[in-house]
Amino acid sequence: GAVVSQHPSWVICKSGTSVKIECRSLDFQATTMFWYRQFPKQSLMLMATSNEGSKATYEQGVEKDKFLINHASLTLSTLTVTSAHPEDSSFYICSASEGGSYNEQFFGPGTRLTVL
Amino acid sequence: GENVEQHPSTLSVQEGDSAVIKCTYSDSASNYFPWYKQELGKGPQLIIDIRSNVGEKKDQRIAVTLNKTAKHFSLHITETQPEDSAVYFCAASIEYSWGKLQFGAGTQVVVTP
Numbered sequence: 001g002a003v004v005s006q007h008p009s010w011v012i013c014k015s016g017t018s019v020k021i022e023c024r025s026l027d028f029q030a031t032t033m034f035w036y037r038q039f040p041k042q043s044l045m046l047m048a049t050s051n052e053g054s055k056a057t058y059e060q061g062v063e064k065d066k067f068l069i070n071h072a073s074l075t076l077s078t079l080t081v082t083s084a085h086p087e088d089s090s091f092y093i094c095s096a097s098e099g100g101s102y103n104e105q106f107f108g109p110g111t112r113l114t115v116l
Numbered sequence: 117g118e119n120v121e122q123h124p125s126t127l128s129v130q131e132g133d134s135a136v137i138k139c140t141y142s143d144s145a146s147n148y149f150p151w152y153k154q155e156l157g158k159g160p161q162l163i164i165d166i167r168s169n170v171g172e173k174k175d176q177r178i179a180v181t182l183n184k185t186a187k188h189f190s191l192h193i194t195e196t197q198p199e200d201s202a203v204y205f206c207a208a209s210i211e212y213s214w215g216k217l218q219f220g221a222g223t224q225v226v227v228t229p
Contacts, residue, residue, distance in 0.1 A: 004159075006159075032215060034215075034216075034217075042221075042222075043205060043219045043220065043221050043222050044160070044205070044219050046216065046217070049216060093159050093160070095159075097215040104150070104162065104165065104215070105150070105162075105215055105217060106162065107152070107159040107160045107161070107162075108159050109158055109159045110157070110158065110159045112157070
């Protein structure tokens with residue numbers, strides 16, 4: 001159980017284009033989903049927290065107009081990187097939690113974004 | 117906010133030996149401490165976790181200990197195997213904070229045959 005999928009697993013795009021990444025909880029209802037960014041040889045940096053049906057809460061320094069997050073259902077959250085630039089190239093990872101007092105987060109396999 | 121420090125940053129062990137990774141946290145309200153294993157190019161995988169109402173938890177070759185007074189927790193891997201080679205992250209979370217995790221910097225573990 002507790003499987004989280006991400007799609008695509010990798011994407012290459014041109015500078016200025018937008019890219020959408022999907023995160024799905026396959027066998028449980030994810031009240032809360034998290035989006036992280038990870039640069040090579042670094043730890044996970046939380047970008048935003050999203051609860052189903054409400055607006056995402058972004059961490060300090062993360063541009064909400066650039067990283068659009070939608071959590072429309074209990075099993076799906078999307079991250080759209082708008083007007084991507086080379087500095088947005090990174091490994092994006094989502095995680096999902098059933099919420100409440102249970103803090104377990106289950107992570108997706110990640111999406112490697114390369115912006116040319 | 118919470119700050120989690122993790123040591124060492126790299127750890128090389130001989131196959132069959134034990135590996136220990138230590139983390140400290142700053143916020144005494146933290147009460148959930150998971151450990152994740154991340155292999156190259158993959159997402160983190162939860163390997164063990166502990167809540168503040170227990171001091172130790174074990175799952176086969178993996179154990180975690182928690183000292184709430186000193187605000188530190190440790191991961192112990194016994195009888196290490198080459199497949200244990202990966203980056204390990206500790207994290208801390210406060211209950212009812214939507215499960216928001218603060219991660220340590222990670223430890224690269226290399227198990228040599």
